[in-house]
Amino acid sequence: MLNVLIRRILIAIPVLIVVASLTFFFIRLAPGGPFDADKVVSPQVMKNLNAAYNLDAPLHEQYFDYMSGVIVGDFGPSFRYPGRSVSEMIYTGLPITFELAFYALMIAVALGIFSGVLAALKRNTFLDYFPMAIAMLGICVPTFLMGPILVLVFGINLEVLPVSGWDTLAGDKLLPSITLGFAYAAYIARLSRGGMLEVLGQDFIRTARAKGLSEFSIVTRHAMQGGLLPVVSFMGPAIAGLLGGSFVVETIFQIPGLGRFYVEAAFNRDYTMILGTTIFFSAMIIFFNLLSDLAVLLLNPRARENL
Amino acid sequence: MNNSSLWQDAIRRLIQNRAAMIGGITVVILIVLAVFAPWIAPYSYSYQNLDLGASPPSAEHLLGTDVLGRDLLSRLLYGARISLLVGFVATGVALVIGVSWGIVAGYFGGRVDSVMMRIVDVLYGLPFIIFIILLMVIFGRNIWLLFAAIGAVEWLTMARIVRAQVIGLKNQEFVQAAQVMGVGNLSMFRRHILPNILGPIAVYATLTIPQVMLLEAFLSFLGLGIQPPMSSWGTLIRYGVESMEEHYWLLIYPGLTFTITLFALNFFGDGLRDALDPKTSDN
Numbered sequence: 011m012l013n014v015l016i017r018r019i020l021i022a023i024p025v026l027i028v029v030a031s032l033t034f035f036f037i038r039l040a041p042g043g044p045f046d047a048d049k050v051v052s053p054q055v056m057k058n059l060n061a062a063y064n065l066d067a068p069l070h071e072q073y074f075d076y077m078s079g080v081i082v083g084d085f086g087p088s089f090r091y092p093g094r095s096v097s098e099m100i101y102t103g104l105p106i107t108f109e110l111a112f113y114a115l116m117i118a119v120a121l122g123i124f125s126g127v128l129a130a131l132k133r134n135t136f137l138d139y140f141p142m143a144i145a146m147l148g149i150c151v152p153t154f155l156m157g158p159i160l161v162l163v164f165g166i167n168l169e170v171l172p173v174s175g176w177d178t179l180a181g182d183k184l185l186p187s188i189t190l191g192f193a194y195a196a197y198i199a200r201l202s203r204g205g206m207l208e209v210l211g212q213d214f215i216r217t218a219r220a221k222g223l224s225e226f227s228i229v230t231r232h233a234m235q236g237g238l239l240p241v242v243s244f245m246g247p248a249i250a251g252l253l254g255g256s257f258v259v260e261t262i263f264q265i266p267g268l269g270r271f272y273v274e275a276a277f278n279r280d281y282t283m284i285l286g287t288t289i290f291f292s293a294m295i296i297f298f299n300l301l302s303d304l305a306v307l308l309l310n311p312r313a314r315e316n317l
Numbered sequence: 318m319n320n321s322s323l324w325q326d327a328i329r330r331l332i333q334n335r336a337a338m339i340g341g342i343t344v345v346i347l348i349v350l351a352v353f354a355p356w357i358a359p360y361s362y363s364y365q366n367l368d369l370g371a372s373p374p375s376a377e378h379l380l381g382t383d384v385l386g387r388d389l390l391s392r393l394l395y396g397a398r399i400s401l402l403v404g405f406v407a408t409g410v411a412l413v414i415g416v417s418w419g420i421v422a423g424y425f426g427g428r429v430d431s432v433m434m435r436i437v438d439v440l441y442g443l444p445f446i447i448f449i450i451l452l453m454v455i456f457g458r459n460i461w462l463l464f465a466a467i468g469a470v471e472w473l474t475m476a477r478i479v480r481a482q483v484i485g486l487k488n489q490e491f492v493q494a495a496q497v498m499g500v501g502n503l504s505m506f507r508r509h510i511l512p513n514i515l516g517p518i519a520v521y522a523t524l525t526i527p528q529v530m531l532l533e534a535f536l537s538f539l540g541l542g543i544q545p546p547m548s549s550w551g552t553l554i555r556y557g558v559e560s561m562e563e564h565y566w567l568l569i570y571p572g573l574t575f576t577i578t579l580f581a582l583n584f585f586g587d588g589l590r591d592a593l594d595p596k597t598s599d600n
Binding site: 021022025029033036037039040146149150151152153154155158159161162166246247250253254257258261262272273276277279284287288291292295296299300 | 441444538539541557575
């Protein structure tokens with residue numbers, strides 16, 4: 011177990027370094043400097059700007075400067091917002107994005123597992139078909155359509171919920187969290203239904219039934235442990251997906267989180283911000299994938315044997 | 318093993334699956350509409366009637382017009398060309414990379430396999446959506462780059478599926494017989510391996526198309542995908558959201574078209590999977 015952990019971390023570190031380096035050099039490939047879009051400035055000012063941002067140093071020097079900063083959590087200054095550092099923007103945006111992703115994940119897990127397990131138990135009845143049809147809807151209606159439609163219905167026509175913002179009006183966290191969580195609820199419902207169906211057909215469940223256990227404890231104590239394994243291994247990719255989804259949701263609902271900063275940076279060609287957030291997102295996603303793989307190993311003895 | 322009868326069975330099962338058939342027919346109709354868009358569309362996608370502005374659906378403009386007085390139906394038809402093209406071309410790219418990768422890894426096994434699949438594992442854990450955005454920012458919003466970037470992301474699962482299939486095939490007698498007879502690697506892949514894994518490949522490819530279209534629409538929605546005056550469905554949804562309070566039709570029709578298309582592709586893909594592999598259809 012410990013071996014696996016160490017081996018996975020040993021792989022994750024070089025991967026991160028490669029990702030960070032590739033991003034760094036990719037950004038340097040981009041046509042035009044970061045200040046080209048500004049109004050025309052004299053060559054002297056341009057030179058001073060470049061010197062101030064250390065852009066006149068040889069590339070390898072810039073690279074090592076940058077990387078040694080990254081190790082201690084310093085992603086350099088923002089090119090677009092003078093006086094603000096990328097780290098500062100990450101630290102202000104991150105808690106909001108995390109909170110949003112957390113609520114969305116809670117909605118997805120609660121709704122998804124409940125309807126998936128129910129569908130598996132009541133197979134081929136209305137309680138199976140109906141949630142699964144809704145789940146198909148969740149997979150086919152993208153976030154960027156779901157969000158505006160919810161805004162149109164609950165925010166503009168019924169006027170029961172705020173249409174934008176975060177932590178400013180009562181209930182303004184509800185629509186963004188539902189928008190982000192719904193698609194994942196759908197995936198989780200399908201995964202847990204499939205997983206449960208597979209487990210429910212196995213011998214140890216029949217034994218448990220023969221012992222006279224109540225249906226409730228068969229499901230919760232015996233079947234769900236194995237049946238929900240696919241959901242656990244989906245958690246890593248789901249968290250990665252939630253972060254990507256936060257780009258859209260934060261843009262629609264005008265939430266000042268990291269996702270919106272990233273999209274804005276991409277528009278403004280704020281290279282240091284793009285670079286910093288990319289490295290940061292990659293690190294987080296690698297970390298969460300590691301976590302969900304370990305959880306699967308802990309829960310599933312059979313997966314351990316193959317190592 | 319009688320290959321043709323397997324496919325005949327599958328086709329029979331597919332035809333009996335009503336949801337899948339409706340999905341398939343919808344997809345075919347959409348493709349036809351997209352291909353013949355220039356002849357079907359009542360107006361050009363860039364024809365502006367500024368006097369008209371955004372007008373609700375009417376006899377002249379069946380789905381209404383946008384703020385620049387452009388006919389929404391025509392723009393949807395032209396948008397179908399871009400959205401479907403992205404879907405099919407990027408899936409094609411993913412198919413070529415994923416199938417070759419999976420066959421090589423699965424067939425040669427051993428060290429080759431473990432190195433190749435380790436690479437896939439590592440790539441799986443990376444935030445690709447961010448890299449695609451990065452590429453679009455750095456190299457400009459070029460439609461061919463978009464195809465390549467999306468295709469380069471979506472091949473990973475294909476590689477895993479193909480590898481698993483090939484490992485299963487490798488130990489079968491007809492493959493071993495071919496090896497003994499000295500059949501070369503390339504013709505082994507082409508004549509013995511590939512025909513036997515076409516089923517899973519077809520299923521997964523059909524299910525990849527909607528994912529790719531979703532990814533493209535996502536990028537276009539953020540304004541990082543297809544650029545005006547060209548428009549994909551994602552771009553149209555983006556414009557629709559901007560003015561949905563006053564001009565609901567600009568959001569509803571593109572949104573509906575996109576969702577129906579994804580539904581159709583998913584139902585057809587699911588049906589195809591059930592038809593080719595009746596064992597899993599119970600689950």
